[in-house]
Structures are given as structure tokens and as C-alpha cells.
Amino acid sequence: MILWKRKAFLYTGFTVFAVIFVMNKLTLSLHNYSTGPVQVLILTYMRSGSSLTGDILQHKPGSFYVFEPLRSFCPSNCSSVILKNLVYANGTERRTPISFNEESYSILRNWFSCKITQLPANGLLDVFLERGTKTKMFYPCYLKATLKTMDHSIAMEKCAGKLAEICEESSVRIIKTIRAQFKFVKHLLDVLPNLKIIHLVRDPRATLFSQSHFHMCLVANGGRQRCTNNLCGRLEKDVLEVDSVDISHPGRVMTIKYEDLAQRPIETSQIMYDFIGVPMSPKTKRFIYYKTMAGIDNDCSICSTRRNSSAHIAFWKRQIDREFLDIINSRCDYILKRFQYDKFPK
Template sequence: MRGGSTLTADLVRHTEGDFYMFEPLHGVWQAIRQNRSTQFLNGTVRNIVKEEQQSVYAELLYHWFTCKFDNIDITSLTNRFILHHTPELRDYYYCVASNRKHQNKTKLRIVKTCALLLRIKCRSAASRTIKTVRLSIFMAGKLLKWLPNLKIIYLLRDPRGIVNSQFEHFINEGKNVSTLARELCNTISYDLSSFEDLEPCHKRRMMKVIYEQLCQYPNIEVAKIYAFLNVEYTAERKWFVERIMKGPIWRCAYCTDRGNALKNAYRWISLISEDTLNITELWCSFLFSKLGYQHLEYNILNTTRVSWITPT
């Protein structure tokens, strides 16, 4: 979370006829955290434990990509993310919302009634894009085997910016800075290792993107992403990139039109506390050389503008 994935996904999915789903694993993640059961559209109910979490995530994404909504959880199929991030699916969402007025209908029955609208959109789509921060790269490797046409974009951001942003927006899940930074950078390290293991066999189907590099050179980097996806980078798409990356400004937590993207990417430099910087560097500095980030001393932050250095 707070790694730039919402903006990046909006850039990626700006193609005609794309079926897009924003964070479809969020409901199951919450159910696991709260030790709640999960109901699926086919009527089954499961108590998913943490040990099987990643396997379940991969299965769910497979069903989303293949439009098999009977195997999707009800929470994800009724999440307000659908309305906020995929206005092209508003007919489905409003079908669910309007049917909720009928007290004699269960949520399961309502979604079953409306799911046809979702299936039509999904099955007729020219492409399907899913944005998630929940799946490990290791399990993404399973999806590469199951879905021969799948391509994966792995986004990375300076962990100091992520840690600062999570605390700023109160989404640190009750963790202190040390725990959050340690867990975050251990996850990044594990994902990087998995990426390196998978890349030799799937080189043309996996792409690594550095968020700061994307914000610094948007047209160059987006053109690379579109080439990776075999999509033409048209003048209209260039205009869209300019608008997303430079304004106008929209004031909301998950909006991506928020002015200067590069300035926003490095906003943390002017906000981070000395303790947060030092603790995050303690747990995460082993990653910096691999990703192109520089070590920063707190007493030079007032003259520092960037943390990622263009490779020479």
C-alpha cells in the first residue's frame, strides 16, 4: 500500500475494451485478519487461514482473469472499489445496489442475479487488468503457468516513502516503524528473489518498474510498458499520461490526478521524521544498491530532491 500502484494501474489499463478490477483480494484479506468466514458466489463458505492465504489469492485471481465469478467471494463482488475505480461497470454495481432494497433477497441471490452483467463485460473484453498489492511474486509465478497469455508488471517504490505514507494515512495496521519497515523490506527482498528466479523462464512476460523512474520520465517509461504489453502508444495515450502525471489536482485518497506526480513521489522527503528515516534505513538499506536508491542523512533532506538516481 502507498507504493504508487493505483496511478501505475491507471496508466496501464488505459486501453480500449479493458476489463479492470481494483484490489479484488481486499475482502478476503480483511476476512483473514478478522478471522471471519468467506462466502463465495457458488454458495460455499470457507474459513481461510493465514497459512493458505497466498494460495487462495492466486486461485481467486485466476478466477477473475477467466471470468469464473461463481468462485469469487461475495465481498469482492460487492466492494465499492468497483464503483469508484471502474465506472464502466456501474450497471453491474447499481444492479446490486438497487436489488438490496428488496428485503426478501439475500446478498448471494442479488449478486447471482446481477453477475450476468459482469460476465458479459469480462468475456467480451479485449484485455483484463488486475491491480493488487496482496499477491507475492512467487505465487504470481503460479499464475504465469496457469495463464499462458498473462503478463506481470512488478512495481517498486522507495520503502522510506511507503513507510512514511502509511503512517501519514494511518494505515500502518497498528505496527510501529521498526516492525513495518522490517516486514516491508523482507517482503520486497523475497519478491525480488522470486522475480530473479522466474525471469529466465518468463522474461517476455515480466517487467520490473521503479515508481520514481516512472514519475521522472513518464513518457519514456510508459512507452516501455505499452511496448511490453504490445499496445500502441498513441498521441491520445501520451496526452492521458501528461494529464495524469501533471494535473489537474483531485482531492481524494486514491485519486491519481493529484498534480505533479514526481513532486508527490518525493513528498515524503520533506515530511519524514529523523527516527522514521533512520529506522527504515536500518531495515531497508540492504535493498538500496539493488534498486538504485541512495542513502540519505536527515541533516541533508532540506537540500535533497530525489532518492532514486538514474543508472549511469
């Protein structure tokens, strides 16, 4: 009798455990969650507030943040770039030409998967890696190992391996890029079940005004009209891709307006943290306040720290000339309406 009761108790306990296990699995499935690290791709455009967005997200303890890993392969106008003679951190080489778009998919996937030794070596030597609190260890490691071994190939593979270990231990992995097109990176959602994409947009008039000050709209490069066509043409394509992905992969992509982040930094940051499923600590909230509302002046041309981030978002309205404004208002009409940007001038 006692033996029968013990068996019944064990059977009941096992049944309850099995039900809980199945329910948890079902809940994870329904919410598109799975075990493993959180992976976040910030996809945006030059001068659209991505540096600030990346800094806010990488403030989460345990974050592994990669700042512009595609820059060394394509400084600008990436759509038609063909890459040749790539040498990877593990010493292998690729002689066959490959398009930038194809290689960018592999690079982003390997970063998210911590396969650092399978990344092109020149990308690991990019100075922009110093913008990540964990990736900045690579170059000092590489320099020290090269001086010790007198062999840059050995140093490259050794330090890539160390960075891979750091990446593997990180619970949150974030990549920020202004050089990837949505139609190519969307396929990462199929192979990385934990991946979330934040599509960061900004008023194209503000973005283009800022770009023009970085000499991106010079007459020699096609002038303001071509500059405007490039930005708003890409924005239009990306928006259509986002609409499609919202249907095929619901809950995996979120569009954030930089203006919302600048005007309501803590509230908008909370929305982003909730989206990626990571709690935002009081310490992070203080950091955001410091970065956006009580920050210090700086002379970093690519940084986004501002004494008052909400004050600078309308700066372009006081400075942009009417000819440039008319070009943007005409060409970017769909984007302006899509994101409900105020008509200017009224």
C-alpha cells in the same frame, strides 16, 4: 494437362499457407504470445503509486480493470489470515478454512478467466470495484436486481453473470493488488499463458513515510521498526522470486520504479504498453499528461493524480524525521542498493 496444373497450383498454395501458419505459430511461441486477451497483474505495495499505474493501463479502450479485488478478505497483514465460511456468487459455500494466500490465487485466476460467478460474494460488493470503468456496473445492477426480486442470492448471481459477459468481451484484463505475495501468484504464469506481471516498486523511505501518515506504523501495531520490517522483508522476498521467474518464464515479468513513472510518465508508460503488447494511442498520451503533469488538485487520499507528479516524489525528504530515516536506511539497505536509490542523507 489443365487439371494437373490446377492440382499443382492448389498444392503450392496449400504448402505456402501451411508454412506461413507454422511460422506464425513458431513466432508466437518464441515470444511467449498466444491468442486470447491480454492479462496484466500489477503487483505492488501500499502507497507505491499503483493507483496511477492502474489508471494509465486501464485507459486502453477495451480494458477490464479490477482495483484491489482482495481487499475485502484482508485489509492488512495478509500472510497469516485464514478465511472461513466463504459464500460465492453462484450460491455455493465453503465451510473448510483456507489460507488467504491459497484463496487469493483462485480469486485472481477467476477474475482473469472471467469466472465471476465463482468469486466470493463479499468481494463483489467491495466499494473499490467502482474504480474500474467496467466493474463499477456491478453494485447498481445488484441493488436494482435485489429490489426487483427481493432475493440477494438471485441478484448476486444474475449480475455476476452480466459482469462475466463484459469481462469476456474485453481484450485487455488488468488487476492491481497490494495484498498478494509473488511466491503465490507466480504460479498463475503456468495456467495463464497470456499473463504479464508488472512488479511496481518505490523507494521504501517514500513508501513508509506515506504509510506512517495512514496510521500503519503506530506503536500499538509494532511501531516504525515492525512497519519497516514488514515492507522491506516482503520486498526482499518478492525480488528473489522475480529473479527466479525471469529465468523460468523469460519476458513475463517487468519491474517498474514509480519514480521513473513520475519523472518520465509518457516514456515509462510507453515501456509498460510495449511490455504487455498493446499500442498506446495519442489519446492515452494526452490522458497521461493530464494525470501527471497538468492534472487538477484533488483531495482523494488514495489517488495519484498530481499537478506535477515529478515534484511530489521527493516530498518525503523534506518531511521525514532522522530517527525514522535511520531505521529505514539500516533495515532496507539491500533494497535501496538493488534499485539504485540515492543515498539520503548524503
